[in-house]
Amino acid sequence: MLESFLAAGLLLATPILLAALGELLVERTGVLNIGVEGMMLTGAFVAAVVAEMSADATWGALAGMAAGVGVGGLFAWAALVLGTDQIIVGAAINLLALGGTGALYRALYGTTGAALVLPTLPALPLPGLGAIPGIGPVLAAQNGLVYVGLALVPALAFLFRRTGLGLRLRAIGDHPRAAASLGYGVRRYKIVVLLMAGGLAGLAGATLTLAATNTFVEGVTAGRGFVALAVVVFGRWSPAGVLAGALVFGLVNALQFQLQAASVAVPHQVALMLPYLVTLAVLVAVPGRAAAPRALGANDTDA
Amino acid sequence: MNAVRVWLRAAAPAAAAVGLAVVLTAAMSAIVGANPVQAVGALVSGSVGSGASLAATLLRTSPLLLAGLAVMLAFRSGVFNIGAEGQLLVGALAATAIATRTGTWAGQAVLVLLAGAAAGALWAGFAAWLRERRGVNEVITTILLNFVALYLVSYAVDGPLKEQSGAYPQSDAFPATAELWRLVPGSRLHVGLAIGVVAVFGVGGLLSRASVGLRLRSAGLNPNAARLAGFPVRRDLFLAFALSGALAGLAGAIEVAGVTGRLYERISPGYGYTAIAIALLGGLRSGGVLLAAVFFAALGTGASAMERTAGVSAVLAVAIQGATLLAVAMISRTSWTGFVPSSSEKVEAPRA
Amino acid sequence: MSDVVLEVVDVRKRFGDVVALDGVRLECRRGEIHALLGENGAGKSTLMHVVSGLLSADGGGMRLQGAEVRWRSADEARSAGIAMVHQHFMLVPTMTVSENLALARQVLGMVAPASLDADVRRLAAERGIDVGDPRRCVEELSVGEQQRVEILKALVDVPALLILDEPTAVLTPSEVGDLFALLRELASQGTAIIIVTHKLAEVFAIADRVSVLRRGALVASGPASGFDHDSLAREMVGDQAVDTAGTSAVPPGPERLRARGLRWTSADGRVGLDGVDLEVRGGEIVVVAGVEGNGQQELQSLLSGVRTADVGGEVHVDGRLVASAADARDAGLAIVPADRRRDGLVAEMPLWENLLLGREDLRRAAPRGWLVPSEQSRRARPRLEAFSVRPADPDLPAGALSGGNQQRLVLARELGRDGLSVVIATSPTRGLDLVATRAVHARLRDLARRGAAVLVLSTDLDEVEALAGRVAVLYRGRLGSIEGDAVDRIEIGRRMAGLEGAS
Secondary structure, eight states: OHHHHHHHHHHHHHHHHHHHHHHHHHHHTTOOOTTHHHHHHHHHHHHHHHHHHHTOHHHHHHHHHHHHHHHHHHHIIIIIISOOOHHHHHHHHHHHHHHHHHHHHHHHHOSSOOOOOOOOOOBOOOTTGGGSTTTHHHHHTOBHHHHHHHHHHHHHHHHHHHBHHHHHHHHHHHOHHHHHHTTOOHHHHHHHHHHHHHHHHHHHHHHIIIIISSSOOTTTTTTHHHHHHHHHHHTTTOHHHHHHHHHHHHHHHHHHHHHHHTTOSSOHHHHHHHHHHHHHHHHHHSOOOOOOOTTTTOOOOOO | OHHHHHHHHHHHHHHHHHHHHHHHHHHHHHHTTSOHHHHHHHHHHHHHSSHHHHHHHHHHHHHHHHHHHHHHHHHHTTOOOOTHHHHHHHHHHHHHHHHHHSOOOTTHHHHHHHHHHHHHHHHHHHHHHHHHHHOOOHHHHHHHHHHHHHHHHHHHTTTTTBOTTOSSSBBOOOOGGGSOOBSSTTSSOBHHHHHHHHHHHHHHHHHHHBHHHHHHHHHHHOHHHHHHTTOOHHHHHHHHHHHHHHHHHHHHHHIIIIIISSOBTTOOSSHHHHHHHHHHHTTTOHHHHHHHHHHHHHHHHHHHHHHHHHOOOTTHHHHHHHHHHHHHHHHHTOOOTTOOTTHHHHTSOSOO | OTTEEEEEEEEEEEETTEEEEEEEEEEEETTOEEEEEOOTTSSHHHHHHHHTTSSOOSEEEEEETTEEEOOSSHHHHHHTTEEEEOSSOOOOTTSBHHHHHHHHTTOOSBOOHHHHHHHHHHHHHHHTOOOOOTTSBGGGSOHHHHHHHHHHHHTSSOOSEEEEESTTTTOOHHHHHHHHHHHHHHHHTTOEEEEEEOOHHHHHHHOSEEEEEETTEEEEEEEGGGOOHHHHHHHHHTTOOOOOOOOOOOOOOSEEEEEEEEEEEOTTSOEEEEEEEEEEETTOEEEEEOOTTSSHHHHHHHHTTSSOTTSEEEEEETTEEOOSHHHHHHTTEEEEOSOIIIIIOOTTSBHHHHTTOSHHHHHHHOTTSBOOHHHHHHHHHHHHHHTTOSSOOTTSBGGGSOHHHHHHHHHHHHHSSSOOSEEEEESTTTTOOHHHHHHHHHHHHHHHHTTOEEEEEESOHHHHHHHOSEEEEEETTEEOOOOOSOOOHHHHHHHHTTOSOOO
16 A cells, blocks of 8 residues: 555655756756747657557657757757747747647547547566565556656766766856866857756656556646756755655645545545645745856757 | 937847748748748738737737736836746736726726736736735736636626626626727727827836835845845835736736737636736837737738738747747857846745 | 067047057067056047057057067967956956856866865965965955966966056055056066056056057057156146146035934944034135945945934034935935946936935925926026036936946036935946046035035045045044145055954
């Protein structure tokens, strides 16, 4: 009972975690991408279509990631190459993705309302994991993307704290002119990181359609991209913080399902509200100066 | 002379937007396998082609316009309010409570609208309190509050505000005394549109011609400078949040009291999010926001016609809105200077 | 002849219609410290940006150690041995000293903090530059310490030419002494050094050779010993009239500013102000000299009424208690903050709106709460022109102005209105050139003459001397006894550095 609850929480946390880690990367280099929602939705849609056509969820996930990279490239081109305002580009991408995936979905599958049934990502039993006392059973039967998300947390922490490359990325986000004065191609780094973030958001979307809901409906992301944005702030721009935020969200979400299943006398809408309320409550209870990158959102495209 | 230039500056991107939308509609409908000429024809005739379709477009304009002005006022004041959607929803909720749970009495509609505005202001005021007192960035709080508002509405129409017959998760129909007056007898056009147009001048004038507007903007953009100037910074910051929330709340109240006549879960097809695009497309100027709101509304109503006659899904309109916003921004390189990313840091007093 | 490290020949550069450099020549030799002198906008920075590859010239050429060079990027210039220390430091404030140096050394792979620290210690020892604990965050360092880190960064590979852009603008007198000693040491090891400045005194203190730029042209060049104070000033300023309005003393009037028992303890227990008493009479100029970080910011916040309730003490203007910034404004207090960009203006707003960022200004402009933008914009222009804000276009956003012009904008708002009772100005001439500095000092004296009480907080000994008012020294939150008329430069400098307990 507890194990399945925790396992469900981890699964629900994964899309948020993947998208938020990508957003963390770009924000660390000073780009504010409010288009995560759109990137995620595009990834979810392409993953669903390719998985349905190839009858293989793994191809779907890869295609979802590639689609996310593509949207990241669009963002990079508009915002970093042409110098369009980042907020506008992000807002536009959200609309484009919502309308585009919706229209294409109806063109491909009609409006009959019959739910698309998708192949699911297989559980990937990693040898030895199940044997860990306590969390072993929670981790044991998860799909590959859950492990990708979890592995990225220490990897990114290591990148930022212990590598020269990470120092460069942080310098670009905090003081782009200083980085440029040392000869670093600020824009090039930002573009590469945006492509990676797009890929992660695409994977996040794929997790949603191929592991969490197993179907695609219009606007399936339902604001999770915005939650990912919130989780980055919540996690104070650190990978561990982002993991904590994503887990809080995923677990409360799982709890909400449990409450409904157990038909506890809580209106289900109130239960659905819980993840957001808990996140708000944590923010109110644990204040602290935000550690936002200093040049976040600045339209700085020189060098 | 100057005024003409200002309007031209606002109108030029709008003209570009219309042209782009037509091209994009043709291209996108071709991509999804429909006849592009038929699709564009349906889009145009369905939005502005007849009196009825024009009325439908104008009807759709008022919530978009008010919510767009809400976002514009916030952004110009250095407040990154992403929560117009939530404020709009609680506005609709409060309006419905007054309309369906206080009996019927003359002038009820006025209180309905006031309740909507007040609820929106309170909802935004909570985010202001979090920023001012707890140092939590409003981006995150307003996003979270959107979802809370969404489920609150969903709960209310299935609980306390559910219709007496209990058949569907929706509120009772508004009594006639709580409905908005019609502008033209027999049409569905209601006084909400007039309120929107008044708000265009009100918000524009407030921001650029009132000393309060100057104070609001300085408090949001650089609280240190505003404090040194002797302005009541804390009050001004709350005011900026509250005014923005009130406009969005009013949009929600007008929608239920003027168009739908009752509250249900999907009352807003994301008006509050679209409002962000409208504010940005309008260049954060009130005239521009008016044009952008009409344009987005026309796309919305036109798309429904397009779906009926050309078989192109109406949701394509959303993609066209996004593509147009992106294209216009790329062409005009709209640099949006009202945004302060790490605004919560600036709230800090001198380093001590 | 092999001594010549850098030779600049006939370099020309224009920005649109403005000729920034008009055929400038320059020669720097091994082991020589070369001062490049000029007013704001004379072309010093442009020339140095051309030399260091940040800008490309429209014409002319450069030879580095005899070889013809033409930079395509700043990177190329750096690899060829030209290092630059910018006026605004190019350090990442959120990172440690070690991390900043790792960035400069282009470290890419894994970095272990311990080995980075060891690298920094070794480099610091080799170059003879003390940067303290390499594990400290840059933003915790004093400005002087940050500059040493910046210089160490420039010396990662020993450069043939080291350029320092206004390196003393933010330093305390004793830090300037340390810097000069360091530069002499580097020069003696063979590095050619260019120091960009507009302070005459520095030329004689440090330079072997001096070149003067005026309006993009080289007007004088030669050994520093061949010039004196007056001749250099003439070359630099040209035939422009320098306002040197004397100090026609007026008898002090009634007491206008009175502060008693000002105390400030920050949340982490640091004492910012420790019982400061102060009064300034009408017609009087009082200069509070002190190194940044000794309580100026706190004093400014308390005197301007921005902070009151949570800290101790009372401030009165003309006998009325100041309990808020609004009270202070109503009592006719003007305030020029130390950090104009952070506290003095709103970068996104046009100049005319920035001129209304004062409670009383706004009320006067909009008595019924409404104002007409075009009318306000028109009214703003003469005021901007009177304070030489360039460009004086009232509709331009303040953020588009250069640092010096932003300072002029704040001065135009604060000092350009009537009926001032008290003026509190922190480093009012920071970033301004000689002519503008003298104009501001004249304006302050004029305000005093017309009955205002003027309090200037300054870190600059030249300014302390030039204003020639009563002087007090602020050190570690305590205000040293206010001295008589005898302003002894050396004594003030010693007290600013805390060398003598104020008794």
